[in-house]
Every structure is written in C-alpha cells, then in structure tokens.
Amino acid sequence: MMGTRQHYKAELDALQARFGLRVASRLSQASEELPHDLTERLRVAREQAVARARGLRELSPVPVAVAAGPGSLALAPPPSWWLRLASALPLLLLVAGLLLIQQLHLREDIHAAAEVDAALLADDLPPEAYGDPGFVAFLKQPER
C-alpha cells in the first residue's frame, strides 16, 4: 500500500515536472517573439543598468591585479605606512620651500627698510625736513 502510494507520488512529480518544463518551453518561444520596440526598450534599460554599475565601480576603490612573477597574478598588497609617507614627502617639501621663500622675502624687506631708516637717521638733514612743504618744493626744482 505504502509502495503504491510512493510510486504514485513519484509518477505525479515526474509528470508535473515534464508538464511544467513543456509549458516553460512554450513561454520561452513566446518571449522570443516580443515586438521590436519592446526588445529595444529592454536593451536600453539593460545598458543603462550596466553603465550605472560601471560608474559606481569607477567611484569605489578596487583591488588592482599586478604581476607577482612569471605566469602568475596576485592582488597588490595595501600600501604600507612608509609608502604613504613617502608619497606625501614631495608635498611636504613643497610647503616647506614656500615657507622658507616667504621668510627670506620678509627678511629682505626688513633689511631694506632698516637701511633706509639708518641712512635717513645718519644724514645731516633731519627726517622732519621732508615734511616741510618748502623743502619739498626746493627738491623739485630742476636746477639749483
């Protein structure tokens, strides 16, 4: 009795599967006969999705395959702290150089101003004379 029932169930399952696959085959035939405009819209949708995935992949970091020896490929190890420091070194040198140049210019300006001040103070003419309108007019005379 049990054996008969199991046999019946197995036969039923097999028939169901065969029937299901035959219907699916007919549905596949029908899906291959979709109108051209529908297949084109599906193609455009697919291409948009693939382009979206490509854009997202380009934005996110991915492991880079590098040659690890003859005939083999391996994933590149993540950069060490020393390598990261070394890659930042040129930038640090540039900033330090700019600061040095700025300091040199500042020193030169101070030095030049000090020389002018010293010359003025060491001259016989007092610096207040340059504030006198009469003396300025005298200096502007072409011939003295």
Next chain:
Amino acid sequence: MHRSASGHSKPLATEQELAEFLKSTEKRAFKRTAYAVRDEDAALDIVQDAMIRLAEKYADRPAAELPLIFGRILSNATMDWFRRQKVRQAVVRNFSELDAGGEDGDMDLLEALEAADPGSSAPEPDDSLSRGQTLALIENEVAALPARQREAFLLRYWEELDTAETAMVMGCTEGSVKTHCSRAVHALAKALAAKGLKP
C-alpha cells in the same frame, strides 16, 4: 543551468557577466512581470527599475548569485507597483486563493497530466489553431493563475530554480512552493485540456 547562492568566496561578477546575465533574463523578466501586472509599459518600468537596483546595490556580488538576487528584486519591485496602484487587497486575495487539495484532486491531476503528455493517446490539439494562437492561449492561462501559484510555477520551471531557491525568492517555505507549483500545474493542465491544447 544552475547555480546556487553561496558566500563571497566566488569570483565577483564582472561588468560583462552582469550584462550577459541581464541579457539572458530580460525577456523572461518582462513576461513574468507582464503576466502579473497586465500592462506592458508598467512591466517595462518595473523590469528597468529592478535592473537599476541590481546594478546599484548588488553588481559586486558573485555572478552565480545574480539570478536569485534579481528574482527577489523583481518580485519586490512588482509588489511595490501593486502597492502604488492601491490594489494590494486584490493581490492578497489572490495570494490566499488556495484550492482544496486531496487525493481525488491528485487523481484528476494525474489524468489531466497524462492526457497532456505528448506520448499519451489523448486526442491531438485543434490543428486549426496557429502556433501564435496556441502560444497566446498558453500565456493567457499562465497569466490567469493566482499570483503566488504563477510566481512559483515560473520560478521553478521557467527560471529553473530549485525548490529551495524558489522559496528564497518568494520568501516562503519549500512546502509552500511545492503546493503552489502543484496547484499551478493542476490548473494549467485542466485549462489547456479544456481547450484541446497540449503544451
């Protein structure tokens, strides 16, 4: 053809694999959705939406996992559409349409399936129907199935997922999948036999 879900030890899908997967499945996905929503434009929108969701969130998963993930996304996108259409009650009603099963019913099913089997001595289908008409009639009967039965049937036999994979996509138990499939086959066999059709 298949493929089972697994961990991330498998190689990740390349752009070409993603494109090839979508190309291989897009027409079936469209048809499946069109049977459910009965609106070609809406079905196209849903499939496009599912493709974009797959590309945005799951394109970096192993290629072998894409069919299951896409199946689930498509089902969810279809449900979202029904929610937006405010016809969820109709869907839920369809979901709960369960035929009363039993051994007598199984005997009817066996007879119907044997009659539908090409090797049987049952009468030939109506020769006056063109191939296109036959396909259209079969599609109509598939579309007329209750939603869950149709989904289980199409995932098992058209997408060729196994019972466990179908249950994962549908978010139900394997037992429910078997029940839905059996009832779908039963209903289709009866409906096609009534029209004198063999699939």
